[in-house]
Amino acid sequence: MIHTQAVTHTTRAELVRLEADARALRLPVTGSARARPRGFQRSRLRGRGMTFAEVREYQPGDDIRTIDWRVTARRQSPHAKIYEEERERPVLLIADLGDTLFFASTGAYKQVRCAQATALLAWLALGSGDQVGGLVFNNTELETLKPARRKKAVVRLLDALDRLQHQPSAPPVQPVPDARLDRALQEARHAARTGSRVFIVSDFMAITDQTVPLLAGLSRHNSVTALRIQDPLEASLPERGQFSVASPSGPITFDAGNPAFRRAWQEKTGAHELRLEDTFRRAGMPWLTLSTAQPPAEALLGLIGAGGRLL
Incomplete structure:
Protein backbone atom coordinates (compact mmCIF):
# COMPACT_ATOMS: atom_id res chain seq x y z
CA MET A 1 0.00 0.00 0.00
CA ILE A 2 1.37 3.40 -1.00
CA HIS A 3 0.38 6.33 1.23
CA THR A 4 0.80 9.93 0.11
CA GLN A 5 3.15 12.20 2.02
CA ALA A 6 1.94 15.44 0.49
CA VAL A 7 2.00 18.70 2.47
CA THR A 8 -1.54 19.20 3.77
CA HIS A 9 -1.68 22.92 4.54
CA THR A 10 0.39 26.10 4.61
CA THR A 11 0.71 28.97 7.07
CA ARG A 12 0.60 32.74 6.96
CA ALA A 13 4.32 32.89 7.76
CA GLU A 14 5.15 30.63 4.80
CA LEU A 15 3.01 32.73 2.48
CA VAL A 16 4.71 35.92 3.70
CA ARG A 17 8.10 34.40 2.86
CA LEU A 18 6.97 33.96 -0.76
CA GLU A 19 7.58 37.71 -1.22
CA ALA A 20 11.23 36.82 -1.81
CA ASP A 21 10.24 34.29 -4.49
CA ALA A 22 8.10 36.94 -6.17
CA ARG A 23 11.07 39.34 -6.25
CA ALA A 24 13.16 36.63 -7.91
CA LEU A 25 10.44 36.03 -10.52
CA ARG A 26 10.49 39.72 -11.46
CA LEU A 27 14.19 39.61 -12.39
CA PRO A 28 14.92 39.82 -16.15
CA VAL A 29 15.21 36.43 -17.85
CA THR A 30 15.70 35.23 -21.42
CA GLY A 31 12.82 35.07 -23.86
CA SER A 32 12.81 31.26 -23.87
CA ALA A 33 12.41 31.19 -20.09
CA ARG A 34 9.43 33.52 -20.41
CA ALA A 35 7.76 31.29 -23.00
CA ARG A 36 4.06 30.68 -22.38
CA PRO A 37 3.55 27.45 -20.44
CA ARG A 38 1.99 24.60 -22.36
CA GLY A 39 -1.77 24.70 -22.00
CA PHE A 40 -1.90 28.48 -21.56
CA GLN A 41 -4.10 29.89 -24.29
CA ARG A 42 -4.44 33.63 -24.66
CA SER A 43 -7.72 35.34 -25.44
CA ARG A 44 -8.24 39.00 -26.28
CA LEU A 45 -7.86 41.00 -23.11
CA ARG A 46 -10.89 42.92 -21.95
CA GLY A 47 -10.80 45.95 -19.74
CA ARG A 48 -6.99 45.93 -19.84
CA ARG A 89 -4.22 48.75 -11.81
CA PRO A 90 -6.54 46.70 -9.60
CA VAL A 91 -5.57 43.02 -9.41
CA LEU A 92 -8.31 40.79 -8.01
CA LEU A 93 -7.32 37.30 -6.86
CA ILE A 94 -10.12 34.74 -6.46
CA ALA A 95 -8.92 31.76 -4.39
CA ASP A 96 -10.99 28.58 -4.00
CA LEU A 97 -10.24 26.63 -0.81
CA GLY A 98 -13.29 24.36 -1.01
CA ASP A 99 -13.28 20.76 0.16
CA THR A 100 -12.26 19.28 -3.22
CA LEU A 101 -8.89 21.02 -2.83
CA PHE A 102 -8.10 19.00 0.29
CA PHE A 103 -6.50 16.35 -1.89
CA ALA A 104 -3.17 15.34 -3.43
CA SER A 105 -1.22 12.23 -4.29
CA THR A 106 2.16 13.98 -4.27
CA GLY A 107 3.88 17.29 -3.56
CA ALA A 108 1.33 19.41 -1.72
CA TYR A 109 -2.43 19.46 -1.42
CA LYS A 110 -4.39 21.47 -3.95
CA GLN A 111 -5.32 24.00 -1.27
CA VAL A 112 -1.62 24.57 -0.53
CA ARG A 113 -0.78 25.17 -4.21
CA CYS A 114 -3.81 27.46 -4.47
CA ALA A 115 -2.65 29.52 -1.49
CA GLN A 116 0.95 29.62 -2.76
CA ALA A 117 -0.04 30.71 -6.28
CA THR A 118 -2.41 33.37 -4.92
CA ALA A 119 0.26 34.70 -2.55
CA LEU A 120 2.87 34.87 -5.33
CA LEU A 121 0.47 36.74 -7.60
CA ALA A 122 -0.32 39.17 -4.78
CA TRP A 123 3.36 39.89 -4.10
CA LEU A 124 4.06 40.26 -7.84
CA ALA A 125 1.19 42.73 -8.24
CA LEU A 126 2.21 44.79 -5.22
CA GLY A 127 5.83 44.85 -6.39
CA SER A 128 4.69 46.36 -9.70
CA GLY A 129 2.71 49.10 -8.00
CA ASP A 130 -0.72 47.56 -8.62
CA GLN A 131 -3.59 47.47 -6.17
CA VAL A 132 -4.19 44.02 -4.64
CA GLY A 133 -7.52 42.63 -3.51
CA GLY A 134 -9.23 39.29 -3.47
CA LEU A 135 -12.02 36.89 -2.73
CA VAL A 136 -11.07 33.86 -0.64
CA PHE A 137 -13.72 31.21 -0.10
CA ASN A 138 -14.47 27.63 0.89
CA ASN A 139 -17.75 25.71 1.07
CA THR A 140 -19.23 27.84 3.85
CA GLU A 141 -17.35 31.17 3.98
CA LEU A 142 -16.41 33.91 1.54
CA GLU A 143 -14.17 36.84 2.44
CA THR A 144 -13.94 39.88 0.15
CA LEU A 145 -10.87 42.12 0.35
CA LYS A 146 -11.01 45.48 -1.41
CA PRO A 147 -8.01 46.21 -3.70
CA ALA A 148 -5.41 48.55 -2.21
CA ARG A 149 -1.77 49.37 -2.97
CA ARG A 150 -0.42 48.60 0.49
CA LYS A 151 1.47 45.69 1.97
CA LYS A 152 -1.23 45.49 4.62
CA ALA A 153 -3.73 44.54 1.88
CA VAL A 154 -1.57 41.58 0.85
CA VAL A 155 -1.13 40.46 4.47
CA ARG A 156 -4.91 40.51 4.97
CA LEU A 157 -5.25 38.32 1.90
CA LEU A 158 -2.66 35.89 3.29
CA ASP A 159 -4.52 35.80 6.61
CA ALA A 160 -7.68 34.74 4.78
CA LEU A 161 -5.78 32.07 2.82
CA ASP A 162 -4.41 30.68 6.08
CA ARG A 163 -7.71 30.77 7.95
CA LEU A 164 -10.04 29.32 5.31
CA GLN A 165 -8.01 26.20 4.53
CA HIS A 166 -9.48 22.83 5.45
CA GLN A 167 -7.31 21.77 8.40
CA PRO A 168 -6.03 18.17 8.79
CA SER A 169 -7.71 17.94 12.20
CA ALA A 170 -11.13 19.00 10.87
CA PRO A 171 -13.91 16.36 10.83
CA PRO A 172 -14.62 14.60 7.51
CA VAL A 173 -16.80 16.46 5.03
CA GLN A 174 -19.47 14.57 3.12
CA PRO A 175 -19.12 15.29 -0.61
CA VAL A 176 -22.18 17.16 -1.84
CA PRO A 177 -22.69 19.27 -4.98
CA ASP A 178 -22.17 22.94 -4.25
CA ALA A 179 -22.16 26.24 -6.09
CA ARG A 180 -19.34 27.86 -4.11
CA LEU A 181 -17.50 28.97 -7.26
CA ASP A 182 -20.62 30.52 -8.75
CA ARG A 183 -21.28 32.45 -5.53
CA ALA A 184 -17.72 33.79 -5.61
CA LEU A 185 -18.03 34.79 -9.27
CA GLN A 186 -21.26 36.65 -8.55
CA GLU A 187 -19.51 38.56 -5.77
CA ALA A 188 -16.49 39.20 -8.01
CA ARG A 189 -18.63 41.02 -10.57
CA HIS A 190 -19.47 43.56 -7.87
CA ALA A 191 -15.93 43.69 -6.45
CA ALA A 192 -14.01 44.03 -9.75
CA ARG A 193 -13.63 47.56 -11.05
CA THR A 194 -13.79 47.81 -14.85
CA GLY A 195 -10.34 47.11 -16.28
CA SER A 196 -9.21 44.90 -13.40
CA ARG A 197 -6.76 42.03 -13.85
CA VAL A 198 -8.48 38.98 -12.41
CA PHE A 199 -7.00 35.56 -11.61
CA ILE A 200 -9.20 32.63 -10.52
CA VAL A 201 -7.22 29.93 -8.69
CA SER A 202 -9.25 26.74 -8.26
CA ASP A 203 -9.49 23.08 -9.23
CA PHE A 204 -12.80 24.00 -10.92
CA MET A 205 -14.48 20.87 -9.59
CA ALA A 206 -17.49 22.98 -8.58
CA ILE A 207 -18.46 24.26 -12.03
CA THR A 208 -22.18 24.28 -12.89
CA ASP A 209 -24.34 25.29 -15.84
CA GLN A 210 -24.25 28.85 -14.47
CA THR A 211 -20.45 29.08 -14.41
CA VAL A 212 -20.04 29.95 -18.10
CA PRO A 213 -22.30 33.04 -18.11
CA LEU A 214 -20.78 34.19 -14.83
CA LEU A 215 -17.23 33.86 -16.20
CA ALA A 216 -18.23 35.51 -19.47
CA GLY A 217 -19.81 38.41 -17.60
CA LEU A 218 -16.70 38.90 -15.48
CA SER A 219 -14.47 38.70 -18.58
CA ARG A 220 -16.52 41.25 -20.51
CA HIS A 221 -14.94 44.27 -18.81
CA ASN A 222 -11.88 42.71 -17.17
CA SER A 223 -8.86 40.63 -18.14
CA VAL A 224 -9.50 37.22 -16.55
CA THR A 225 -7.24 34.15 -16.40
CA ALA A 226 -8.02 30.79 -14.81
CA LEU A 227 -5.28 28.96 -12.90
CA ARG A 228 -6.47 25.38 -12.62
CA ILE A 229 -4.94 23.20 -9.86
CA GLN A 230 -4.60 19.55 -10.90
CA ASP A 231 -3.15 16.45 -9.25
CA PRO A 232 -1.17 14.00 -11.44
CA LEU A 233 -3.67 11.24 -10.58
CA GLU A 234 -6.39 13.30 -12.27
CA ALA A 235 -4.36 13.36 -15.48
CA SER A 236 -3.15 9.76 -15.52
CA LEU A 237 -3.32 6.74 -13.19
CA PRO A 238 -0.22 4.63 -12.45
CA GLU A 239 -0.15 1.29 -14.26
CA ARG A 240 -0.51 -0.72 -11.05
CA GLY A 241 -0.38 -0.54 -7.26
CA GLN A 242 -2.69 0.07 -4.33
CA PHE A 243 -2.91 3.68 -3.21
CA SER A 244 -4.35 5.54 -0.24
CA VAL A 245 -4.90 9.27 -0.66
CA ALA A 246 -6.54 11.81 1.60
CA SER A 247 -9.77 13.63 0.82
CA PRO A 248 -12.14 15.83 2.85
CA SER A 249 -14.43 12.82 3.37
CA GLY A 250 -11.58 10.63 4.65
CA PRO A 251 -8.91 8.37 3.08
CA ILE A 252 -9.59 6.94 -0.39
CA THR A 253 -8.03 3.57 -1.16
CA PHE A 254 -7.94 2.13 -4.67
CA ASP A 255 -6.18 -0.44 -6.85
CA ALA A 256 -4.76 1.31 -9.92
CA GLY A 257 -4.44 -2.02 -11.74
CA ASN A 258 -8.15 -2.87 -11.49
CA PRO A 259 -9.54 -2.63 -15.07
CA ALA A 260 -13.06 -1.64 -14.00
CA PHE A 261 -11.71 1.07 -11.69
CA ARG A 262 -9.39 2.40 -14.41
CA ARG A 263 -12.23 2.65 -16.92
CA ALA A 264 -14.53 4.42 -14.47
CA TRP A 265 -11.74 6.80 -13.39
CA GLN A 266 -10.76 7.65 -16.96
CA GLU A 267 -14.38 8.24 -17.98
CA LYS A 268 -14.99 10.54 -15.01
CA THR A 269 -11.78 12.57 -15.33
CA GLY A 270 -12.03 12.68 -19.13
CA ALA A 271 -15.59 14.01 -19.02
CA HIS A 272 -14.60 16.68 -16.49
CA GLU A 273 -11.61 17.71 -18.61
CA LEU A 274 -13.79 18.17 -21.68
CA ARG A 275 -16.38 20.12 -19.72
CA LEU A 276 -13.71 22.36 -18.23
CA GLU A 277 -12.11 23.14 -21.59
CA ASP A 278 -15.55 23.87 -23.02
CA THR A 279 -16.31 26.17 -20.07
CA PHE A 280 -13.17 28.25 -20.59
CA ARG A 281 -13.61 28.32 -24.37
CA ARG A 282 -17.23 29.49 -24.18
CA ALA A 283 -16.31 32.10 -21.57
CA GLY A 284 -13.57 33.35 -23.91
CA MET A 285 -10.78 33.27 -21.34
CA PRO A 286 -7.26 31.79 -21.13
CA TRP A 287 -6.25 29.18 -18.59
CA LEU A 288 -3.12 27.63 -17.14
CA THR A 289 -2.75 24.32 -15.29
CA LEU A 290 -0.71 24.13 -12.07
CA SER A 291 0.31 20.73 -10.69
CA THR A 292 0.26 19.67 -7.06
CA ALA A 293 3.59 17.96 -7.78
CA GLN A 294 5.57 21.21 -8.05
CA PRO A 295 5.58 24.69 -6.48
CA PRO A 296 3.75 27.16 -8.75
CA ALA A 297 6.53 29.75 -9.17
CA GLU A 298 8.00 28.37 -12.40
CA ALA A 299 4.58 27.90 -14.01
CA LEU A 300 3.71 31.55 -13.28
CA LEU A 301 6.69 32.84 -15.30
CA GLY A 302 4.55 32.96 -18.42
CA LEU A 303 2.21 35.45 -16.75
CA ILE A 304 4.96 38.02 -16.12
CA GLY A 305 5.73 40.68 -18.70
CA ALA A 306 8.38 43.33 -19.15
CA GLY A 307 9.44 44.99 -15.93
CA GLY A 308 8.06 42.09 -13.91
CA ARG A 309 4.44 43.21 -14.23
CA LEU A 310 1.62 40.68 -14.48
CA LEU A 311 0.33 40.44 -18.04
Whole structure:
Protein backbone atom coordinates (compact mmCIF):
# COMPACT_ATOMS: atom_id res chain seq x y z
CA MET A 1 0.00 0.00 0.00
CA ILE A 2 1.37 3.40 -1.00
CA HIS A 3 0.38 6.33 1.23
CA THR A 4 0.80 9.93 0.11
CA GLN A 5 3.15 12.20 2.02
CA ALA A 6 1.94 15.44 0.49
CA VAL A 7 2.00 18.70 2.47
CA THR A 8 -1.54 19.20 3.77
CA HIS A 9 -1.68 22.92 4.54
CA THR A 10 0.39 26.10 4.61
CA THR A 11 0.71 28.97 7.07
CA ARG A 12 0.60 32.74 6.96
CA ALA A 13 4.32 32.89 7.76
CA GLU A 14 5.15 30.63 4.80
CA LEU A 15 3.01 32.73 2.48
CA VAL A 16 4.71 35.92 3.70
CA ARG A 17 8.10 34.40 2.86
CA LEU A 18 6.97 33.96 -0.76
CA GLU A 19 7.58 37.71 -1.22
CA ALA A 20 11.23 36.82 -1.81
CA ASP A 21 10.24 34.29 -4.49
CA ALA A 22 8.10 36.94 -6.17
CA ARG A 23 11.07 39.34 -6.25
CA ALA A 24 13.16 36.63 -7.91
CA LEU A 25 10.44 36.03 -10.52
CA ARG A 26 10.49 39.72 -11.46
CA LEU A 27 14.19 39.61 -12.39
CA PRO A 28 14.92 39.82 -16.15
CA VAL A 29 15.21 36.43 -17.85
CA THR A 30 15.70 35.23 -21.42
CA GLY A 31 12.82 35.07 -23.86
CA SER A 32 12.81 31.26 -23.87
CA ALA A 33 12.41 31.19 -20.09
CA ARG A 34 9.43 33.52 -20.41
CA ALA A 35 7.76 31.29 -23.00
CA ARG A 36 4.06 30.68 -22.38
CA PRO A 37 3.55 27.45 -20.44
CA ARG A 38 1.99 24.60 -22.36
CA GLY A 39 -1.77 24.70 -22.00
CA PHE A 40 -1.90 28.48 -21.56
CA GLN A 41 -4.10 29.89 -24.29
CA ARG A 42 -4.44 33.63 -24.66
CA SER A 43 -7.72 35.34 -25.44
CA ARG A 44 -8.24 39.00 -26.28
CA LEU A 45 -7.86 41.00 -23.11
CA ARG A 46 -10.89 42.92 -21.95
CA GLY A 47 -10.80 45.95 -19.74
CA ARG A 48 -6.99 45.93 -19.84
CA GLY A 49 -6.58 48.35 -16.94
CA MET A 50 -6.64 51.24 -19.44
CA THR A 51 -7.77 54.85 -19.16
CA PHE A 52 -9.23 56.98 -21.97
CA ALA A 53 -6.71 59.35 -23.60
CA GLU A 54 -8.24 60.86 -26.77
CA VAL A 55 -10.33 60.35 -29.91
CA ARG A 56 -8.52 60.43 -33.26
CA GLU A 57 -9.14 59.26 -36.82
CA TYR A 58 -9.25 55.49 -37.19
CA GLN A 59 -5.99 54.07 -38.54
CA PRO A 60 -5.20 50.67 -40.11
CA GLY A 61 -4.39 48.20 -37.36
CA ASP A 62 -6.66 49.83 -34.75
CA ASP A 63 -9.00 47.46 -32.92
CA ILE A 64 -12.43 47.85 -34.52
CA ARG A 65 -13.96 47.69 -31.03
CA THR A 66 -12.38 51.08 -30.24
CA ILE A 67 -14.41 52.93 -32.90
CA ASP A 68 -16.40 55.80 -31.41
CA TRP A 69 -19.60 55.56 -33.42
CA ARG A 70 -21.03 58.88 -32.23
CA VAL A 71 -17.96 60.85 -33.29
CA THR A 72 -17.78 58.81 -36.50
CA ALA A 73 -21.37 59.74 -37.38
CA ARG A 74 -20.84 63.40 -36.49
CA ARG A 75 -17.63 63.81 -38.48
CA GLN A 76 -18.58 61.42 -41.29
CA SER A 77 -15.29 59.51 -41.00
CA PRO A 78 -14.17 56.63 -38.73
CA HIS A 79 -12.74 57.77 -35.39
CA ALA A 80 -11.32 55.58 -32.61
CA LYS A 81 -10.95 55.98 -28.88
CA ILE A 82 -7.33 55.77 -27.75
CA TYR A 83 -6.46 54.36 -24.35
CA GLU A 84 -3.28 54.32 -22.32
CA GLU A 85 -2.30 51.83 -19.64
CA GLU A 86 -3.04 52.76 -16.07
CA ARG A 87 0.04 53.00 -13.92
CA GLU A 88 -1.91 51.64 -10.98
CA ARG A 89 -4.22 48.75 -11.81
CA PRO A 90 -6.54 46.70 -9.60
CA VAL A 91 -5.57 43.02 -9.41
CA LEU A 92 -8.31 40.79 -8.01
CA LEU A 93 -7.32 37.30 -6.86
CA ILE A 94 -10.12 34.74 -6.46
CA ALA A 95 -8.92 31.76 -4.39
CA ASP A 96 -10.99 28.58 -4.00
CA LEU A 97 -10.24 26.63 -0.81
CA GLY A 98 -13.29 24.36 -1.01
CA ASP A 99 -13.28 20.76 0.16
CA THR A 100 -12.26 19.28 -3.22
CA LEU A 101 -8.89 21.02 -2.83
CA PHE A 102 -8.10 19.00 0.29
CA PHE A 103 -6.50 16.35 -1.89
CA ALA A 104 -3.17 15.34 -3.43
CA SER A 105 -1.22 12.23 -4.29
CA THR A 106 2.16 13.98 -4.27
CA GLY A 107 3.88 17.29 -3.56
CA ALA A 108 1.33 19.41 -1.72
CA TYR A 109 -2.43 19.46 -1.42
CA LYS A 110 -4.39 21.47 -3.95
CA GLN A 111 -5.32 24.00 -1.27
CA VAL A 112 -1.62 24.57 -0.53
CA ARG A 113 -0.78 25.17 -4.21
CA CYS A 114 -3.81 27.46 -4.47
CA ALA A 115 -2.65 29.52 -1.49
CA GLN A 116 0.95 29.62 -2.76
CA ALA A 117 -0.04 30.71 -6.28
CA THR A 118 -2.41 33.37 -4.92
CA ALA A 119 0.26 34.70 -2.55
CA LEU A 120 2.87 34.87 -5.33
CA LEU A 121 0.47 36.74 -7.60
CA ALA A 122 -0.32 39.17 -4.78
CA TRP A 123 3.36 39.89 -4.10
CA LEU A 124 4.06 40.26 -7.84
CA ALA A 125 1.19 42.73 -8.24
CA LEU A 126 2.21 44.79 -5.22
CA GLY A 127 5.83 44.85 -6.39
CA SER A 128 4.69 46.36 -9.70
CA GLY A 129 2.71 49.10 -8.00
CA ASP A 130 -0.72 47.56 -8.62
CA GLN A 131 -3.59 47.47 -6.17
CA VAL A 132 -4.19 44.02 -4.64
CA GLY A 133 -7.52 42.63 -3.51
CA GLY A 134 -9.23 39.29 -3.47
CA LEU A 135 -12.02 36.89 -2.73
CA VAL A 136 -11.07 33.86 -0.64
CA PHE A 137 -13.72 31.21 -0.10
CA ASN A 138 -14.47 27.63 0.89
CA ASN A 139 -17.75 25.71 1.07
CA THR A 140 -19.23 27.84 3.85
CA GLU A 141 -17.35 31.17 3.98
CA LEU A 142 -16.41 33.91 1.54
CA GLU A 143 -14.17 36.84 2.44
CA THR A 144 -13.94 39.88 0.15
CA LEU A 145 -10.87 42.12 0.35
CA LYS A 146 -11.01 45.48 -1.41
CA PRO A 147 -8.01 46.21 -3.70
CA ALA A 148 -5.41 48.55 -2.21
CA ARG A 149 -1.77 49.37 -2.97
CA ARG A 150 -0.42 48.60 0.49
CA LYS A 151 1.47 45.69 1.97
CA LYS A 152 -1.23 45.49 4.62
CA ALA A 153 -3.73 44.54 1.88
CA VAL A 154 -1.57 41.58 0.85
CA VAL A 155 -1.13 40.46 4.47
CA ARG A 156 -4.91 40.51 4.97
CA LEU A 157 -5.25 38.32 1.90
CA LEU A 158 -2.66 35.89 3.29
CA ASP A 159 -4.52 35.80 6.61
CA ALA A 160 -7.68 34.74 4.78
CA LEU A 161 -5.78 32.07 2.82
CA ASP A 162 -4.41 30.68 6.08
CA ARG A 163 -7.71 30.77 7.95
CA LEU A 164 -10.04 29.32 5.31
CA GLN A 165 -8.01 26.20 4.53
CA HIS A 166 -9.48 22.83 5.45
CA GLN A 167 -7.31 21.77 8.40
CA PRO A 168 -6.03 18.17 8.79
CA SER A 169 -7.71 17.94 12.20
CA ALA A 170 -11.13 19.00 10.87
CA PRO A 171 -13.91 16.36 10.83
CA PRO A 172 -14.62 14.60 7.51
CA VAL A 173 -16.80 16.46 5.03
CA GLN A 174 -19.47 14.57 3.12
CA PRO A 175 -19.12 15.29 -0.61
CA VAL A 176 -22.18 17.16 -1.84
CA PRO A 177 -22.69 19.27 -4.98
CA ASP A 178 -22.17 22.94 -4.25
CA ALA A 179 -22.16 26.24 -6.09
CA ARG A 180 -19.34 27.86 -4.11
CA LEU A 181 -17.50 28.97 -7.26
CA ASP A 182 -20.62 30.52 -8.75
CA ARG A 183 -21.28 32.45 -5.53
CA ALA A 184 -17.72 33.79 -5.61
CA LEU A 185 -18.03 34.79 -9.27
CA GLN A 186 -21.26 36.65 -8.55
CA GLU A 187 -19.51 38.56 -5.77
CA ALA A 188 -16.49 39.20 -8.01
CA ARG A 189 -18.63 41.02 -10.57
CA HIS A 190 -19.47 43.56 -7.87
CA ALA A 191 -15.93 43.69 -6.45
CA ALA A 192 -14.01 44.03 -9.75
CA ARG A 193 -13.63 47.56 -11.05
CA THR A 194 -13.79 47.81 -14.85
CA GLY A 195 -10.34 47.11 -16.28
CA SER A 196 -9.21 44.90 -13.40
CA ARG A 197 -6.76 42.03 -13.85
CA VAL A 198 -8.48 38.98 -12.41
CA PHE A 199 -7.00 35.56 -11.61
CA ILE A 200 -9.20 32.63 -10.52
CA VAL A 201 -7.22 29.93 -8.69
CA SER A 202 -9.25 26.74 -8.26
CA ASP A 203 -9.49 23.08 -9.23
CA PHE A 204 -12.80 24.00 -10.92
CA MET A 205 -14.48 20.87 -9.59
CA ALA A 206 -17.49 22.98 -8.58
CA ILE A 207 -18.46 24.26 -12.03
CA THR A 208 -22.18 24.28 -12.89
CA ASP A 209 -24.34 25.29 -15.84
CA GLN A 210 -24.25 28.85 -14.47
CA THR A 211 -20.45 29.08 -14.41
CA VAL A 212 -20.04 29.95 -18.10
CA PRO A 213 -22.30 33.04 -18.11
CA LEU A 214 -20.78 34.19 -14.83
CA LEU A 215 -17.23 33.86 -16.20
CA ALA A 216 -18.23 35.51 -19.47
CA GLY A 217 -19.81 38.41 -17.60
CA LEU A 218 -16.70 38.90 -15.48
CA SER A 219 -14.47 38.70 -18.58
CA ARG A 220 -16.52 41.25 -20.51
CA HIS A 221 -14.94 44.27 -18.81
CA ASN A 222 -11.88 42.71 -17.17
CA SER A 223 -8.86 40.63 -18.14
CA VAL A 224 -9.50 37.22 -16.55
CA THR A 225 -7.24 34.15 -16.40
CA ALA A 226 -8.02 30.79 -14.81
CA LEU A 227 -5.28 28.96 -12.90
CA ARG A 228 -6.47 25.38 -12.62
CA ILE A 229 -4.94 23.20 -9.86
CA GLN A 230 -4.60 19.55 -10.90
CA ASP A 231 -3.15 16.45 -9.25
CA PRO A 232 -1.17 14.00 -11.44
CA LEU A 233 -3.67 11.24 -10.58
CA GLU A 234 -6.39 13.30 -12.27
CA ALA A 235 -4.36 13.36 -15.48
CA SER A 236 -3.15 9.76 -15.52
CA LEU A 237 -3.32 6.74 -13.19
CA PRO A 238 -0.22 4.63 -12.45
CA GLU A 239 -0.15 1.29 -14.26
CA ARG A 240 -0.51 -0.72 -11.05
CA GLY A 241 -0.38 -0.54 -7.26
CA GLN A 242 -2.69 0.07 -4.33
CA PHE A 243 -2.91 3.68 -3.21
CA SER A 244 -4.35 5.54 -0.24
CA VAL A 245 -4.90 9.27 -0.66
CA ALA A 246 -6.54 11.81 1.60
CA SER A 247 -9.77 13.63 0.82
CA PRO A 248 -12.14 15.83 2.85
CA SER A 249 -14.43 12.82 3.37
CA GLY A 250 -11.58 10.63 4.65
CA PRO A 251 -8.91 8.37 3.08
CA ILE A 252 -9.59 6.94 -0.39
CA THR A 253 -8.03 3.57 -1.16
CA PHE A 254 -7.94 2.13 -4.67
CA ASP A 255 -6.18 -0.44 -6.85
CA ALA A 256 -4.76 1.31 -9.92
CA GLY A 257 -4.44 -2.02 -11.74
CA ASN A 258 -8.15 -2.87 -11.49
CA PRO A 259 -9.54 -2.63 -15.07
CA ALA A 260 -13.06 -1.64 -14.00
CA PHE A 261 -11.71 1.07 -11.69
CA ARG A 262 -9.39 2.40 -14.41
CA ARG A 263 -12.23 2.65 -16.92
CA ALA A 264 -14.53 4.42 -14.47
CA TRP A 265 -11.74 6.80 -13.39
CA GLN A 266 -10.76 7.65 -16.96
CA GLU A 267 -14.38 8.24 -17.98
CA LYS A 268 -14.99 10.54 -15.01
CA THR A 269 -11.78 12.57 -15.33
CA GLY A 270 -12.03 12.68 -19.13
CA ALA A 271 -15.59 14.01 -19.02
CA HIS A 272 -14.60 16.68 -16.49
CA GLU A 273 -11.61 17.71 -18.61
CA LEU A 274 -13.79 18.17 -21.68
CA ARG A 275 -16.38 20.12 -19.72
CA LEU A 276 -13.71 22.36 -18.23
CA GLU A 277 -12.11 23.14 -21.59
CA ASP A 278 -15.55 23.87 -23.02
CA THR A 279 -16.31 26.17 -20.07
CA PHE A 280 -13.17 28.25 -20.59
CA ARG A 281 -13.61 28.32 -24.37
CA ARG A 282 -17.23 29.49 -24.18
CA ALA A 283 -16.31 32.10 -21.57
CA GLY A 284 -13.57 33.35 -23.91
CA MET A 285 -10.78 33.27 -21.34
CA PRO A 286 -7.26 31.79 -21.13
CA TRP A 287 -6.25 29.18 -18.59
CA LEU A 288 -3.12 27.63 -17.14
CA THR A 289 -2.75 24.32 -15.29
CA LEU A 290 -0.71 24.13 -12.07
CA SER A 291 0.31 20.73 -10.69
CA THR A 292 0.26 19.67 -7.06
CA ALA A 293 3.59 17.96 -7.78
CA GLN A 294 5.57 21.21 -8.05
CA PRO A 295 5.58 24.69 -6.48
CA PRO A 296 3.75 27.16 -8.75
CA ALA A 297 6.53 29.75 -9.17
CA GLU A 298 8.00 28.37 -12.40
CA ALA A 299 4.58 27.90 -14.01
CA LEU A 300 3.71 31.55 -13.28
CA LEU A 301 6.69 32.84 -15.30
CA GLY A 302 4.55 32.96 -18.42
CA LEU A 303 2.21 35.45 -16.75
CA ILE A 304 4.96 38.02 -16.12
CA GLY A 305 5.73 40.68 -18.70
CA ALA A 306 8.38 43.33 -19.15
CA GLY A 307 9.44 44.99 -15.93
CA GLY A 308 8.06 42.09 -13.91
CA ARG A 309 4.44 43.21 -14.23
CA LEU A 310 1.62 40.68 -14.48
CA LEU A 311 0.33 40.44 -18.04
